[in-house]
Amino acid sequence: MNTFIRIAEVWTPTQDGASLELSSGLFPRAAAFEAITRQMIFARGEGLPGRAWELGHPLMMRELSGSYFKRAAAAKALDLTCAVACPVFRGDALQCVVVLLMGGAASSVGTVELWRNDGRISSDMSLVDGYFGASAQAAQLEALTRDGWLPRGAGAPGLAWQKGETVCMANIAQSKRFLRKEAALALGIDRALAVPCSVRGTSSWVLALLSAPSTPIALRVEVWTQPPGPPDGLVRASGFCESAGELTTGASTVHKLEALGAIGTAWRTGVAQASTLLPTPDTPADQEALRAVGARSVLALPVLMDEAVNEVVALYF
Numbered sequence: 001m002n003t004f005i006r007i008a009e010v011w012t013p014t015q016d017g018a019s020l021e022l023s024s025g026l027f028p029r030a031a032a033f034e035a036i037t038r039q040m041i042f043a044r045g046e047g048l049p050g051r052a053w054e055l056g057h058p059l060m061m062r063e064l065s066g067s068y069f070k071r072a073a074a075a076k077a078l079d080l081t082c083a084v085a086c087p088v089f090r091g092d093a094l095q096c097v098v099v100l101l102m103g104g105a106a107s108s109v110g111t112v113e114l115w116r117n118d119g120r121i122s123s124d125m126s127l128v129d130g131y132f133g134a135s136a137q138a139a140q141l142e143a144l145t146r147d148g149w150l151p152r153g154a155g156a157p158g159l160a161w162q163k164g165e166t167v168c169m170a171n172i173a174q175s176k177r178f179l180r181k182e183a184a185l186a187l188g189i190d191r192a193l194a195v196p197c198s199v200r201g202t203s204s205w206v207l208a209l210l211s212a213p214s215t216p217i218a219l220r221v222e223v224w225t226q227p228p229g230p231p232d233g234l235v236r237a238s239g240f241c242e243s244a245g246e247l248t249t250g251a252s253t254v255h256k257l258e259a260l261g262a263i264g265t266a267w268r269t270g271v272a273q274a275s276t277l278l279p280t281p282d283t284p285a286d287q288e289a290l291r292a293v294g295a296r297s298v299l300a301l302p303v304l305m306d307e308a309v310n311e312v313v314a315l316y317f
Contacts, residue, residue: 003218004110004215005101006101006103007026008026008099008299009037009098010023010025010098010273011096019041019042019043020043020050023096024272024273024274025037025274028296028297033074033075036071042070046070047068048099053097057200058128058199058205058207060083060112060128061082061084062081080101082102082103082131084099084112084131084207085097086098086100086301087197088198088270088301088304089198089199090198090270090307091200091307095269095271096272098272108135108214108215109135109188109215110189110209110210111130111131111138111142111145111189111210112131112207112209113131113145114129114206115127115150115161115205115207116203116205117203119204124149124151125149125150125151125152125158125161127145127146127148130142130146132145135187137187140183141187148179154177155179156177156178156192161204165311166193166194166195166196166223169192172184172189172192173190188214190213191211191216191240192209193211193221194207194208194209195208195209195301195303195313198303198305216242218317219294219316220241220244220295220314221314222236222238223238223311223313224263225237225311227254233254233255233256233257234254234255234257234263235249235255243289243292244289259280260279261279262275263298265300266300267302267309272302273298274297274298274299275297275298278316279298279314293316295316297317298316298317299315299317300313301314
């Protein structure tokens with residue numbers, strides 16, 4: 001199964017803090033692009049990762065060709081057309097920049113959206129930019145999204161903003177919170193994920209991902225957090241899977257950080273992790289689901305609030 005997100009990269013500051021280098025990445029069926037990427041270093045303000053670092057907030061490029069994207073020719077060879085860079089800050093200190101690349105067949109369905117609230121300007125959240133896939137039927141959803149605004153607590157992005165935590169909607173047809181239901185369902189989109197971004201400054205940002213069964217954002221999505229009590233492990237708070245559907249919370253089962261692999265490392269360090277080694281918690285049902293859905297890699301994205309890791313969002317590919 002092809003996913004809407006095709007490549008994931010994690011860029012971290014070099015030892016002297018002057019530039020960004022690739023610390024990990026997922027490059028399925030993209031060996032040449034991976035080889036070029038691993039040779040690159042970005043100064044602050046250079047390329048997509050460097051600009052996101054300099055600006056202190058997420059940044060999207062809906063057209064890679066003819067832009068400042070440094071690997072445009074290699075991206076074009078893979079039919080990659082769009083990229084989004086999400087910096088992760090702990091206070092003013094950059095932890096990493098996560099870059100997601102999308103594009104491909106004209107039938108690909110899904111969206112990647114950046115929403116922002118600037119309290120100096122408005123009490124609502126509005127769309128900064130979005131990529132709505134290559135499907136010809138996406139125009140209605142895009143027009144509705146670009147014309148809209150969200151009060152605090154409204155829609156998946158507004159709810160993530162209000163709660164300060166990731167929102168998973170495994171079935172938007174049954175959700176009372178998803179405000180663009182008709183347009184999304186007409187396009188074949190059935191799931192939504194909204195992730196608060198750990199930015200520099202006072203504005204609030206949310207990365208929203210809408211997923212369709214034909215080209216899901218990821219094969220499986222999990223949100224991990226720490227339960228009350230001693231800080232010795234994590235529980236799965238929510239999630240959904242293309243083979244298992246909506247995932248149970250698992251709040252009664254605490255998993256040691258070591259058993260969670262990249263997820264545990266992202267929690268400990270506050271740095272995103274991209275790995276082909278899947279977590280190995282003692283949950284046979286989950287392991288069977290990972291095999292059933294064909295997952296071979298995971299991107300673990302930490303969500304920081306008040307300079308501390310509050311959640312880890314795991315995307316399986």
